[in-house]
Amino acid sequence: MNITLTDKALEWFKDEMLLKKGDFVRFYVRYGGSSPIQEGFSLGVNKEEPMEVGVSHEQDGVIYFVEERDTWYFDKYDLFVDYDEKTDGPSYEYK
Template identity: 60%
Template sequence: MQIKVTDQAAQWFKQELDLNEGDYIRFFVRYGGSGPFHEGFSLGMNKEEPMDPAVIVNKDGCQYFIEERDVWFFNEHDLLVDYDEKSDGPIYRYD
């Protein structure tokens, strides 16, 4: 499993969450909404430091990660984090 963050998405995170070099963004499973693999669960994100990361990637000095306990949600797919101009926010795709 991998995390891929586009340049546009990384820029959005830096601006909207006031990220500095060395900051962390966690992608996590939350109850509610709808995901591509599990009805009633969706993906959330938060600015926080890792405790038990399963996967972590550095993009422009910031670290994006998924904790081991949330890996099940991705159903063995990679996570692509992109930017959506219409919603002016991140969009998640699963490869």
């Protein structure tokens, strides 16, 4: 599994989460919501330090990651994060 973020998504995360070099952003599994790959679950995001990194991606000094215990959610998919102008927030694709 890989994590990829577009430049617009990176800008949104930096502005909204007040990110600076050395920060961590976790993508995590939430019960409820909707997802094209896992029925009954959805993806959440939070600024927090990792406990046991399963997958990570560093860009501009910020580490974006998924905990080992949440990797099942992606079921061999890569996570592609973009910015959605309509919702003024991140959009997630699973490739």
